[in-house]
Amino acid sequence: MAHVVIPDAESVLDKEFSVLDKGFVRLVDYLGGDERIVAAARVSYGKGTKTVREDQGLINYLMRNGHTSPFEQVILTFHVKLPIFVARQWVRHRTARLNEMSGRYSVMKDEFYTPTESTLRTQSAVNKQGRSEETLSVEDAGAVIATLEAGQKDAYAHYQAMLDKNLAREVARIGLPLSLYTEWYWQMDLNNLFHFLRLRLDEHAQWEIRQYAAIMADLTRRVAPLAYAAFEKYRLSAVSLSTESVEWLKERMPKDDDVPREIREKFKLK
Ligand SMILES: Cc1cc2nc3c(=O)[nH]c(=O)nc-3n(C[C@H](O)[C@H](O)[C@H](O)COP(=O)(O)OP(=O)(O)OC[C@H]3O[C@@H](n4cnc5c(N)ncnc54)[C@H](O)[C@@H]3O)c2cc1C
Numbered sequence: 001m002a003h004v005v006i007p008d009a010e011s012v013l014d015k016e017f018s019v020l021d022k023g024f025v026r027l028v029d030y031l032g033g034d035e036r037i038v039a040a041a042r043v044s045y046g047k048g049t050k051t052v053r054e055d056q057g058l059i060n061y062l063m064r065n066g067h068t069s070p071f072e073q074v075i076l077t078f079h080v081k082l083p084i085f086v087a088r089q090w091v092r093h094r095t096a097r098l099n100e101m102s103g104r105y106s107v108m109k110d111e112f113y114t115p116t117e118s119t120l121r122t123q124s125a126v127n128k129q130g131r132s133e134e135t136l137s138v139e140d141a142g143a144v145i146a147t148l149e150a151g152q153k154d155a156y157a158h159y160q161a162m163l164d165k166n167l168a169r170e171v172a173r174i175g176l177p178l179s180l181y182t183e184w185y186w187q188m189d190l191n192n193l194f195h196f197l198r199l200r201l202d203e204h205a206q207w208e209i210r211q212y213a214a215i216m217a218d219l220t221r222r223v224a225p226l227a228y229a230a231f232e233k234y235r236l237s238a239v240s241l242s243t244e245s246v247e248w249l250k251e252r253m254p255k256d257d258d259v260p261r262e263i264r265e266k267f268k269l270k
Helices: 034-045 052-064 069-073 085-092 140-166 170-176 188-202 207-223 225-236 243-252 259-264
Strands: 015-017 023-031 073-082 097-100 121-123 131-135 183-190
Touching: 023 207, 034 052, 034 069, 034 183, 052 131, 069 183, 069 188, 073 085, 073 188, 073 207, 085 140, 085 183, 085 207, 085 225, 131 207, 170 188, 183 259, 188 225, 207 225
Parallel strands: none
Antiparallel strands: 015 023, 023 073, 073 183, 097 183, 121 131
16 A cells, blocks of 8 residues: 555644644654555455445444554654653653753753743642642732743753853753753654543643643644544543442443443443
8 A cells, every 4th residue: 555645634744833832743744544544454354445434434443442553553753842841741651752852962942831820720629630720819820920930040041151161061951940841753653642642631631731732633633534533432532430330320221222232232231
């Protein structure tokens, strides 16, 4: 099967999509798309598909049943500019191939992330890792931003002063804060990218990384729209339930044929 060219993906290739105050995501390249997933699955199953509807059916089947390897035949490469605290969360996704700018090799730019007032919230009482819906007062928000900016300015001035003394860049950088921007090329196959997106689009993920995930989700949808639709349907919006919850639901489930087949099968209803 020839190289797959997807006009919708081509139209956004190399374009910078802004994220946060100074960051961006850029789709550098892609390999394969829905067509490649279908072709790879056809090699395994030995059956062909012809129409978009049939392709969607096959892709849905693969997604629903955890036949994930055909999705690994599709690869996306992104160029991302992101604050270091976001990069630290992101880098936990181990199946990526990445190259990051080096603070040992280059002088880091004077570019820091400063949150907007509306994103400054109080500590959540229910989610120990997250923020609540409650914003800070205008005065408090202004003071937080001023404090952050003063710290960033100071840290960068110290960095600059140490470089001026010809201190090695790899040491001079160690006092720079987590809000400093970095950049990387980041490549991942579609199966693992869906895993990344499911975790990082979720409301439990930090707001800042979610902004990146949202742009990447849109770019991914352009590369493989049928696979993305299946991901939305069977992974992103799907729920997993404990045994107790399943039992609770089973007891209350009607016993007639109105119950969709998927539910009857999953819940092992007669
Ligand atoms: C909301 C949220 C909060 C988090 N909080 C914390 C926290 O407080 N502290 C913390 O340390 N981390 C935290 N994490 C990170 C989290 O624990 C995972 O490290 C991260 O989400 C990556 O997930 P993963 O390992 O499934 O995915 P990936 O590394 O992207 O891997 C994808 C899949 O590949 C397989 N895989 C990859 N590498 C291996 C391997 N070496 N061996 C076996 N299988 C492998 C696994 O099936 C894995 O699910 C948090 C993540 C989220 C989304």
